[in-house]
Amino acid sequence: MNLLSDVVAGSEIVVASLQGDSEEQDHLRGIGIFEGGKLIVIRNEVKSKRPLLIEVFGSCFMIEREIATRIVVLVEE
Amino acid sequence: MKTICLVGNPNVGKTTLFNLLTGQHAATINASGTTVATRSGIATAFDKTTWTIVDMPGMYSKNAKKDEEAAAWRAIDEYNLQGDVIFVQIINATQWRHSLAVTLDLQQHGINPILLFNIRKDDNDLGTALYAEIKDKMMTEIICGDIEERGFAKYFWQQIALYKHTKPPFRSFSTDQEKFSFVGELFKDIDTHHEQREWGRLLLDRLFLHSLFGVVIFFAFMWIIFEATFIVGALPMDWIDSAVGILQSFLRGIIGDGFFARLLVDGLITGVGGTIVFVPNLLILFFFLSLLQQSGYLARTSYIFDVLFKKIGISGKASVHLLMGFGCNVPSIMATKSLDNRKEKIIVAMMTLFMSCSARLPVYALLISAFIPFRFQGITLFAVYLFGIIISLLTGLLLHTTHQGKRRGKLLAVIPRLVFPSFARALRYAVFKGKMFVVRIGKFIVPASIILWLLFSFPQTAVETDGIGASYGATISKIIEPVFAPLGFDWRITAGILSGLSAKEVMVASFAGLYGTSDETIELGNAMRAAENFSLPVALALLVFTLLYTPCIAVLGAIRAELGTRWMIFAILYPTALAWLAAFAIYHFALLFQS
Numbered sequence: 001m002n003l004l005s006d007v008v009a010g011s012e013i014v015v016a017s018l019q020g021d022s023e024e025q026d027h028l029r030g031i032g033i034f035e036g037g038k039l040i041v042i043r044n045e046v047k048s049k050r051p052l053l054i055e056v057f058g059s060c061f062m063i064e065r066e067i068a069t070r071i072v073v074l075v076e077e
Numbered sequence: 078m079k080t081i082c083l084v085g086n087p088n089v090g091k092t093t094l095f096n097l098l099t100g101q102h103a104a105t106i107n108a109s110g111t112t113v114a115t116r117s118g119i120a121t122a123f124d125k126t127t128w129t130i131v132d133m134p135g136m137y138s139k140n141a142k143k144d145e146e147a148a149a150w151r152a153i154d155e156y157n158l159q160g161d162v163i164f165v166q167i168i169n170a171t172q173w174r175h176s177l178a179v180t181l182d183l184q185q186h187g188i189n190p191i192l193l194f195n196i197r198k199d200d201n202d203l204g205t206a207l208y209a210e211i212k213d214k215m216m217t218e219i220i221c222g223d224i225e226e227r228g229f230a231k232y233f234w235q236q237i238a239l240y241k242h243t244k245p246p247f248r249s250f251s252t253d254q255e256k257f258s259f260v261g262e263l264f265k266d267i268d269t270h271h272e273q274r275e276w277g278r279l280l281l282d283r284l285f286l287h288s289l290f291g292v293v294i295f296f297a298f299m300w301i302i303f304e305a306t307f308i309v310g311a312l313p314m315d316w317i318d319s320a321v322g323i324l325q326s327f328l329r330g331i332i333g334d335g336f337f338a339r340l341l342v343d344g345l346i347t348g349v350g351g352t353i354v355f356v357p358n359l360l361i362l363f364f365f366l367s368l369l370q371q372s373g374y375l376a377r378t379s380y381i382f383d384v385l386f387k388k389i390g391i392s393g394k395a396s397v398h399l400l401m402g403f404g405c406n407v408p409s410i411m412a413t414k415s416l417d418n419r420k421e422k423i424i425v426a427m428m429t430l431f432m433s434c435s436a437r438l439p440v441y442a443l444l445i446s447a448f449i450p451f452r453f454q455g456i457t458l459f460a461v462y463l464f465g466i467i468i469s470l471l472t473g474l475l476l477h478t479t480h481q482g483k484r485r486g487k488l489l490a491v492i493p494r495l496v497f498p499s500f501a502r503a504l505r506y507a508v509f510k511g512k513m514f515v516v517r518i519g520k521f522i523v524p525a526s527i528i529l530w531l532l533f534s535f536p537q538t539a540v541e542t543d544g545i546g547a548s549y550g551a552t553i554s555k556i557i558e559p560v561f562a563p564l565g566f567d568w569r570i571t572a573g574i575l576s577g578l579s580a581k582e583v584m585v586a587s588f589a590g591l592y593g594t595s596d597e598t599i600e601l602g603n604a605m606r607a608a609e610n611f612s613l614p615v616a617l618a619l620l621v622f623t624l625l626y627t628p629c630i631a632v633l634g635a636i637r638a639e640l641g642t643r644w645m646i647f648a649i650l651y652p653t654a655l656a657w658l659a660a661f662a663i664y665h666f667a668l669l670f671q672s
Contacts, residue, residue, distance in 0.1 A: 027489065030138030032175060034254040043286065049384050050288065051393065051488055057257060059172040062380050064392065064488040 002075060004041070005052065005068035011041045013073040020070040032056040033071065080129040081120075081237070082156050084149070084183070085167040086176050087135025088376075088493060090195040090224045094167060095132035097230050114145065114414065115152045122234040131156065134415075137175075138253050139182045145415055157188055163240065166190040167224075171494050173211070177260045180215055181248060189245035191236075194221045197496065207267065214263050216246045225502060278495045285374065285495075291381040296463075298374075302365040303462060304455030306358045306438075307445070313357035314446075318600055321350030340530060344590065348526025351589025351601055352518055352582055355439035356511050362435060364507040366403065371498035375400055376490075383488055389470065390477035392417070392488040395425045399469065402432030403462075404510075406628055410635040417487060423640060424476045430628055430652050431469040433462055435514070436581040440623045443585055447602030448616040465624050468655065514582075521580040529576060529590045545591065564622065564660045565615040565668075569608070574622065580629045614667035618660040625656035 007013055015037050018025045033039065033056055042060060043053035051062045081098075083091040095101065099118030117131045133152060134145035156162045164183060168176040173194070183190050192215065194208065212219045220236045222229050250256045284290055325342050332338040369375050375397060383393025395416065402409040409429045413422040433441075441461055449457045532550030534540055539547035546568075554568040554575070561571050569591045577584040592604045592611075605611050627633075627649045637645040 024487070026138075026140050029253040030140055031489070031491075032178065032253070032257045034252075034257065036254065037257060043282070045288070048288065049387070051380055051383050053286075053380070053492065057172075057174040057178075057260070059175045060492045060494070062383075062393070062488055062490050062492050064383070067487055067489060 002073055003069050004039075004054075004063075004071040004073050005044070005065050006046060007041050007044060007073060007075060008046065009041050009044050012076045013039050013041065014076060015039065016072040016074050018071055020067065024067065024070070028067075028071070031061065032059075038076075039073070078119075078127055078129050080131060080156060080159070080162045082131045082133060082153065082162055082164045083167060084133045084153060084164055084179070084190065085135065086137060086169070086172065086179060086491070088491060089135070089167045089169040089172070089176070091132055091135070091167050094165075094193075094224050094233075095130055097224065098128075098130050098233070115148065122237065123231055124234070124238060136179065138178070138256075139186075140253055153183070153188070154186070157186065163237065163242075164188050164190040165193050165220075167193045167195055169493075170194045170196045172491070174260055174264065177211070177215060177263075178253070178256045180217070181250060181256045181259065184215075184217075184245035184248055185250060187245060189217050189243055191218045191220060191240060193224075193233075194219065195224050196221055197223055210264075217243070225499075281495055282377075285377050286380050288384075291377075295378060295381060298365075298369065299462065300456075300459045302362060303459040305365065306361045306458060307442075307451075307454040310357040310361050310442075311451075314354050314442075317354045317356070318350075321346065321354065322600075325350070339534070340527065344530025344534075345523065345526050347589045348529065348586035349518055349522050351443075352439055352522050352585045353515070355442045355585070356514060358438055358442050359435055359514055360507040360511045362438060363404070363510040364503045367503035367506040368498040368500075371496070371502060373493035373495045376493050379488065379490060380492070385470075386473075388477075389424065389473035391421050391424050391473065394488055394490050395421070395428075398425050399429060399432050402429040402434060404435055406430065406432065406434050406632045407635045410632065410639055413639060420477075420480060423480065423644060424473050426636060426640060426644070427476055427648065427651075428469040428473045430632070430648060431465045431472060431625060433465045433624055434581070434628075434632075435510075436517075436629065437623055439582050439585045440577075441620060443588065443602060443605075444616045444620050444623075447605050448613050461620055461624055464621065468625060468659075472651075517580065517582065521583055522586045525576060525579065525583045526586050526590065529572075529587055533572075533590060563664075564618050564657065565610070565612070565664045566619065566622075567610045570611075570615070570619060574626070577623070578627065578629065580631075581623065584623065612671065614664050614671055617667050618664035621663050622656045622660040625652050625659055627653045627656075 001016055002013075004013070004015075015033060015035055017035055018028055018033070020028070028034070037056075040055040041052060042055055049065055051064050052068050054061050054063055083095055085091055095116070095118065098120040100120075101116075101118045115131060115133055117129055120128045120130045122128060131152070133149040136146040136149045138146075139150055153164070157164075166176065166180055166183065176192075180190060180192065192211070208219055208221055218240060220233065222232055248259075250259065285294060325346055328342050328346070329338070332341070378396040378400060379393040381393070382396045386393050386395055398409050398412050398416075401412065406429050409432070410426045413425050413429075416422050416425060441458055445454050445457050529550065532553075533545050533548040535549055536547070545551060550572055551568055554572040557575070558566070558568045558571050561574070566574070569588075572591060573584045573587040576587040588605065589601050592601060592608055633645050633648060636648050
């Protein structure tokens with residue numbers, strides 16, 4: 001288990017759980033980030049404070065690092 | 078009257094289609110969150126039937142809690158109850174899987190939308206076979222085409238005429254997860270990941286989004302735009318200026334020197350001609366801004382500036398709102414509706430005041446071309462805009478530290494794919510913006526020129542004997558002049574500043590009337606340079622004052638509508654005080670060098 005914010009670019013991952021408040025969770029699920037859903041990390045400067053770029057259902061999203069710390073993921077081999 | 082509702086994810090082209098069908102000019106930009114409220118307009122189809130077209134804010138899910146998304150779903154429910162409504166869901170073909178989740182939401186509500194795939198030829202076309210598969214599996218009608226291509230409106234109306242309403246398939250989903258999984262399962266054999274991984278785009282994105290190079294590239298783009306504004310714009314400006322002079326001489330020759338002749342030549346044509354000279358500069362600015370926004374670059378500024386903006390309590394997505402302000406502050410302030418909390422809305426709206434709008438550009442162009450050597454004109458304009466950005470950031474920091482409120486908004490936004498921009502589209506956009514500016518000239522400059530000429534030509538006997546300084550307008554300006562005297566501004570400049578309260582470009586018409594001579598061969602810039610009290614320090618102080626002082630009436634109205642009267646008063650007092658202090662400092666600093 002990892003936090004999305006710690007996953008290196010290029011990784012294909014599966015969302016294990018969402019840990020933010022219910023409003024944030026609803027918003028994430030609405031754009032396709034839900035438990036069991038797959039994502040690809042396109043860009044992540046792990047040691048910086050910059051946002052991440054992730055691919056969700058073929059669309060590229062910018063996601064704030066703080067939100068990414070509340071998304072628990074499994075990295076696919 | 079039948080209705081067409083345009084729905085879909087954010088930033089797929091709904092407003093572009095709305096403008097195309099209705100002839101309206103709602104703001105569009107290649108980034109999420111530009112449309113924040115439902116709007117409607119009337120359109121006439123090619124068979125002469127009239128339709129109401131409704132443009133909805135972008136949305137992702139029925140379960141969304143964001144204000145504009147929830148408002149869009151409420152409006153969809155209301156229109157659906159009316160009957161005689163066709164829902165057209167616009168889909169960006171590069172993000173089609175995502176969009177189909179919204180299709181499922183609509184179908185669950187008893188709505189079977191027509192899916193309009195917005196395609197740029199040879200760029201994101203999914204291919205006929207896949208469209209057929211989507212049509213078959215989603216059990217709905219499909220239209221494919223490039224919304225911005227010439228002739229699309231006709232093609233759209235032909236497809237609407239052929240449309241036969243069908244009931245949506247019965248599908249029930251209790252969660253977003255089920256919906257996305259259903260779409261994933263339906264199209265599991267189709268790989269779309271390659272779209273995000275093309276090496277050319279990835280390489281460009283590495284550069285554009287780099288923590289250091291990204292910022293350098295952003296400012297390099299800005300510098301190129303402002304440099305081009307003067308270098309490319311110089312020649313057509315001269316042509317227009319000469320043409321206005323020839324027209325004035327010609328009219329003076331045939332209609333004489335009576336009251337109406339002077340009103341027409343010295344009032345109207347001097348005012349309008351003095352402003353219209355700067356249309357080429359505006360065309361160049363909008364041409365380049367269009368290239369940047371079409372390419373998807375502007376949306377990337379959210380990423381570039383997120384870390385910096387965190388320090389002033391706002392998220393990176395505010396960068397798109399702020400950059401929209403370079404065109405006009407009004408849509409930029411209206412779009413703050415899409416931001417997450419009131420504190421962020423206030424900060425961004427107040428920061429927008431210092432993002433120099435296009436109406437101020439003619440004033441800068443006039444002053445810079447009159448007082449700055451040609452080789453430094455582009456860099457001076459760049460410096461003016463950069464100074465505005467710095468003041469904007471400091472204002473954000475000030476409000477963040479002094480204003481209590483919820484934590485900053487969260488950055489979670491779709492980022493469009495980088496595409497090579499179309500020069501033809503950029504040219505069309507620039508010409509359209511140029512036309513809008515000419516319309517504004519008709520709306521503001523024509524009446525302002527007449528009023529100003531009357532104010533500064535009467536009482537006639539006193540003006541004829543003692544000059545313009547004895548006019549009613551001069552008397553009024555001289556009462557206020559002491560306030561601006563420490564900045565080096567005389568009553569003429571004071572009059573120009575006051576006239577700019579209605580709309581900033583009116584300042585140029587005022588200066589044309591106040592400094593213009595009866596000799597058409599002397600251009601306005603030269604006349605200002607030759608005027609007593611109008612030196613380089615005064616010009617620099619006036620440049621900064623114009624950049625910073627209170628926005629026009631339309632912007633104040635937008636602030637009142639979005640944030641209330643208290644913030645509207647703040648938007649009058651704070652920028653004016655700041656403008657006075659900055660102009661004072663620059664004037665006296667420049668005087669040191671001059672002496």
